[in-house]
Amino acid sequence: AQKITQTQPGMFVQEKEAVTLDCTYDTSDPSYGLFWYKQPSSGEMIFLIYQGSYDQQNATEGRYSLNFQKARKSANLVISASQLGDSAMYFCAMRETRGGSYIPTFGRGTSLIVHP
């Protein structure tokens, strides 16, 4: 069963507008963490933001915020004021207990293209 679902294979947004990338997850573990990574065309994986399952407030990091809705098991990434450099693949990942450690599982990713 897929644990991380990113239903949007591709998204388009106008420069300077906000965009939301969807992520839903499935776990029975009460303690887990959710991450978003960016992968530009150059290939490297860049950490963007983290949300813990017990965190009361939604995480924010600069222009990135995480819309965490625990009851719905969703952890959507919101990018405000999109820039051309935001064009990339975006991966949602969930870290849960596995083998005594906290190990992440990644979604299939969403391709974001920012238009000028």
Add this chain to the structure above:
Amino acid sequence: DAGVIQSPRHEVTEMGQEVTLRCKPISGHDYLFWYRQTMMRGLELLIYFNNNVPIDDSGMPEDRFSAKMPNASFSTLKIQPSEPRDSAVYFCASSSGVAGALGNEQFFGPGTRLTVL
């Protein structure tokens, strides 16, 4: 810090040949992960180490794949013999896994793009 270092960045080989991918984690990180990324299967965790010890290798596709971590600053992923379906980008990542710290991010290397002809 130089970040996670992987070598080679690109590897082209012929079917049946042995391939060795190398990784140097960030100094002080006690977790090391090997991932494979393909269009068909996305990003898959192959194996991870904690303090140089392999903890979970359930993602290793078959016996042709093996990974070692002889010390805290070096790991290898070996494919022998290689097959065309092994063509992918292989990432190494490391993290500081303080117990209970779910939020410790993984730092990824630049990846090795492997092509098996």
